[in-house]
Amino acid sequence: MKRRGHGVAGCIYTATVPGAPNPEAANVQMNDDGSVQIQIGGVEIGQGCRTVICQIAAEALCIPFEKVRVYNSDTGVTPFDMLTASSRQTFVGGNAVLLACEQIKKVLFDSTAKKFEVPVEALDIKPGFIYIKDHPEACLPIEVAAILSYYVFRQLPIGVGQFYPFNTGQLDENMQGIPCATYSYQATIADVEVDTETGVVDVLKIYTALDCGRAINPLLLQGQMEGGAIMGLGWALREDSYPLMTRVEGVHPEFDPATRPTSFADYPIATAMDIPDIETAIVEVLQEEGPYGAKSAGEIVHNSAAPAIINAIYNAVGVRIWDLPASPDKILKGLKEKQQLEIA
Amino acid sequence: MKTTICFRLNGEEMEIAVEPNLTLLDMLRERLHITSPKKSCDEGDCGACTVLLNGKAVNSCLVLALSVNGQEVMTLEGLGNAQNLHPLQKHFYEMGGSQCGYCTPGMIMAAKAFLDENPNPTEEEVKEGLSGNLCRCTGYIKPIKATLAAAKEINEGK
Numbered sequence: 176m177k178r179r180g181h182g183v184a185g186c187i188y189t190a191t192v193p194g195a196p197n198p199e200a201a202n203v204q205m206n207d208d209g210s211v212q213i214q215i216g217g218v219e220i221g222q223g224c225r226t227v228i229c230q231i232a233a234e235a236l237c238i239p240f241e242k243v244r245v246y247n248s249d250t251g252v253t254p255f256d257m258l259t260a261s262s263r264q265t266f267v268g269g270n271a272v273l274l275a276c277e278q279i280k281k282v283l284f285d286s287t288a289k290k291f292e293v294p295v296e297a298l299d300i301k302p303g304f305i306y307i308k309d310h311p312e313a314c315l316p317i318e319v320a321a322i323l324s325y326y327v328f329r330q331l332p333i334g335v336g337q338f339y340p341f342n343t344g345q346l347d348e349n350m351q352g353i354p355c356a357t358y359s360y361q362a363t364i365a366d367v368e369v370d371t372e373t374g375v376v377d378v379l380k381i382y383t384a385l386d387c388g389r390a391i392n393p394l395l396l397q398g399q400m401e402g403g404a405i406m407g408l409g410w411a412l413r414e415d416s417y418p419l420m421t422r423v424e425g426v427h428p429e430f431d432p433a434t435r436p437t438s439f440a441d442y443p444i445a446t447a448m449d450i451p452d453i454e455t456a457i458v459e460v461l462q463e464e465g466p467y468g469a470k471s472a473g474e475i476v477h478n479s480a481a482p483a484i485i486n487a488i489y490n491a492v493g494v495r496i497w498d499l500p501a502s503p504d505k506i507l508k509g510l511k512e513k514q515q516l517e518i519a
Numbered sequence: 520m521k522t523t524i525c526f527r528l529n530g531e532e533m534e535i536a537v538e539p540n541l542t543l544l545d546m547l548r549e550r551l552h553i554t555s556p557k558k559s560c561d562e563g564d565c566g567a568c569t570v571l572l573n574g575k576a577v578n579s580c581l582v583l584a585l586s587v588n589g590q591e592v593m594t595l596e597g598l599g600n601a602q603n604l605h606p607l608q609k610h611f612y613e614m615g616g617s618q619c620g621y622c623t624p625g626m627i628m629a630a631k632a633f634l635d636e637n638p639n640p641t642e643e644e645v646k647e648g649l650s651g652n653l654c655r656c657t658g659y660i661k662p663i664k665a666t667l668a669a670a671k672e673i674n675e676g677k
Contacts, residue, residue, distance in 0.1 A: 221619020221656055394615040398661050402618055405658035439564035439653055447649040447659040 176371045179379075180491025184482035185362040190266035190471035192257065193354035196344035198337070199267035200254035203232060203275035205283075205332040207325045209318025210242040213272060216256020217264040218248040222473050223395045224264035230391055231269045231466050235276035237302045238317055254335075262473030265391065266357065267338055269466030275334030282332045286324040287315050341464060357462050359470045360386040363404065363483035366451075369491045371510060374503030376412055376488055384456040385476060389468035393457060400455045400476045407480020409445045412500050416442075524588035528553070529597025537584040544568045544579035547594065555595035555624035566652035569625035570594045576632035576651075595624040598631060606669040606676075607631055616665035618656035626652040630666045638674060642667060 191197045202214040213232055219225045229243040246252055256268075280300065287305045288295045291313060299308050306314035315323075324332050340356035364382040369375075381404045390396045416435065436442035461468030481499060489495050494509030521536040528551065537546055544561070547553040547570070557567035561580045568579045571593040599605035607627050610616065617623040626649060633640070633648030640648065645666045649659065 221621065223618070395618075398615045398618050398657055401658035401660040402654075402656040403658070406655065438562055439560055444653055444655065445659075446651075446653065447646040447663060450646075450659050453658060453660055 177368050178371060178491045179366065179368050180487045180489070182365045182367070182483045182486030182488070182490055183362065184479040184486060185360070186475065186478040187358045187360055188471065188475035188478060189261050189263075189355035189358055190465070191263050191340050191343050191356045192261040194344060194346050194350065194352075195257070197263065197267055197340045197356070198255070198257050199263075199271045200256070200338070201228075201268065201271035201275050201336040202254055203272060203279060203334045203336065205236070205279050205321050207318075207322050209238060209316070209321050210244070211236060211238065211279075212244045212246060213275075214246045214253045215268055215272065216247065216250070216253045216259070217268045218259040220259070222264070223392065223399070224259075224268060226395060227265050227391045227469075228268055228272055232272050232276055234467065235273055236279060236317070237300045237304075262359075262471035262475060264473075265469050266465055266471050267340060269391075269469060270340075270464075271336035271338040273336065273466050274338055275336030278334030278336070279332045282324050282330050283317065283320040285330065286328045287320050289328055290315060290320075290323055357388075357464060357470050359388070359472065359475050360458075361475045361479055363407070363479040365480065365483040365487045367484060367487040367491055369488055369506065371492060374506035374510070376484070376501060376503075376506065378408055378412070378451045378484060378487075380452045380454070381408070381480060381483075382454045382456070383476070383480065384458055385472065386458040386460045386470075387472045387475070388462040388465045388470035389459055390457045390472075391467065391469050396457060396472050397455050399472055400457075401453050403476025403478075404453050404480045405445050405450055406477045408450070408484065409443075410477075410499060411481035411484040412502070413443050413445060413449075415500050415502070522585060524585060526587045526589060527591045529593055535584075539583070539585055541584040542580050543570070543572075543577075543582040543584050543587055543592070546584040547579060547592075553594050553596055556628075557621055557625060559621070564653070565622070565625075566629060567622050567625040569628045569652065571628055571632055574632065574635060576629045578651075593628070595627060598627065605631070606672040607634070607666065610665040610668040610672070611662065614661050614665045614668065616657065616662045622652055622654045623662075626654065626662055630662075630669070634666070634670050634673065638670060640667070640670060645670075 205211050217224045225245045228245050232243045233240045284295050284298050287298055297307050298305055304314040305320050321332050324330050342353045343356050346352040362384050366380040368377045383400050383404045462470045485496050494506055523536045525534050544556055547556055556570050556579050559565045559567040563578045563581045569576050570579045573591050599608050607630050629652050645663050
């Protein structure tokens with residue numbers, strides 16, 4: 176018999192390394208053609224930090240995204256970065272870049288003010304131009320402002336951003352205090368169908384919602400959320416580090432290296448045929464201290480899918496799985512125990 | 520001992536001397552510097568090294584370089600370029616079909632071989648067509664949508 180169930184789970188996740196000061200630095204420089212290069216430590220491993228850093232700088236300096244280049248992942252050319260972890264790159268890296276961009280903007284405004292012979296306060300910036308607020312027709316292309324800065328007014332449009340999240344790392348001797356600068360929130364709902372004869376769990380649908388502040392790149396974020404949900408599905412149902420291990424009740428399992436999976440055939444991550452429908456919802460609750468209101472995505476997207484699926488299994492057949500993955504043998508064992516309990 | 524083989528790579532005649540134990544993948548990456556096929560598992564599980572051999576998708580890690588003598592090999596480099604994207608590349612790009620991008624070249628080549636055989640697939644058929652390509656970050660949702668969109672565009676262009 177097949178029985179359906181629904182499960183819910185939620186989680187919070189940090190945007191900074193808990194209990195640490197989280198220093199972050201970025202060198203940003205505008206060249207005399209208005210293009211920009213950024214040196215930042217954050218390592219790009221596919222999470223999208225290069226894209227997001229580019230977008231933040233382009234937005235801050237009102238230049239096209241294509242004009243920004245990021246040099247990262249190489250301690251030979253980048254300023255010191257504490258580490259790429261805790262999903263912190265958008266929050267700390269973005270803020271460091273923003274601070275550096277502010278310094279560049281100040282130089283560009285200063286040069287434009289001298290050129291137009293107006294006070295700096297009279298100027299504003301819009302895509303491609305710096306202009307006089309009261310006379311918007313008096314505007315200077317940003318690359319011209321850069322040229323003037325370099326060759327006429329002799330000040331370099333270069334910024335060094337250093338960012339320390341405002342309140343992290345202030346724990347007392349009992350490790351009490353504020354560990355993290357900010358938190359993202361995520362929730363998953365899973366609909367499953369459990370076959371009570373075979374113990375096989377079929378996930379029918381996953382709903383995943385995330386509040387990571389401003390979604391700087393919603394398409395990238397949605398893809399990350401979908402990937403996280405499937406990663407969670409694998410965690411819940413498929414992936415076992417030691418699948419051939421003998422499980423003895425109440426005894427910590429022996430991790431025998433001989434039974435460790437050595438290929439993707441032994442460690443079956445989900446394929447395109449194993450995935451359910453996924454619905455994503457991005458809930459933007461802007462965080463004042465984040466760059467353009469952003470907090471963190473990344474690791475959080477994967478955290479609550481597995482507990483939601485495990486809860487859905489419990490909802491469907493009343494079997495509580497404590498040891499992932501919830502493979503058919505464990506479900507059948509749970510069903511049998513439940514039956515015996517009911518008879519008794 | 521090396522043997523000289525001749526084959527067509529992305530439309531160009533190639534001549535190269537290879538050892539008998541060299542795989543097609545290693546020849547492409549190490550000797551010919553064609554780096555879109557990725558060396559991930561190197562045993563045919565993951566599909567990241569997928570290329571087309573005479574129009575069929577193969578795991579290039581499981582094909583000996585010697586055996587492509589006289590055959591036709593196509594990699595992502597031969598499918599399109601930045602100025603002239605193949606519909607599959609265009610839709611993967613526009614619809615966010617990749618996250619880290621490591622599996623993407625292999626997945627696009629698998630999709631290409633699949634669409635050549637089945638130009639008008641259902642979503643279920645696309646899932647089956649891409650099932651030999653493992654991806655850890657996208658959750659497959661967007662690659663599947665991109666493949667369907669590319670199929671539609673290719674059909675409309677005919």
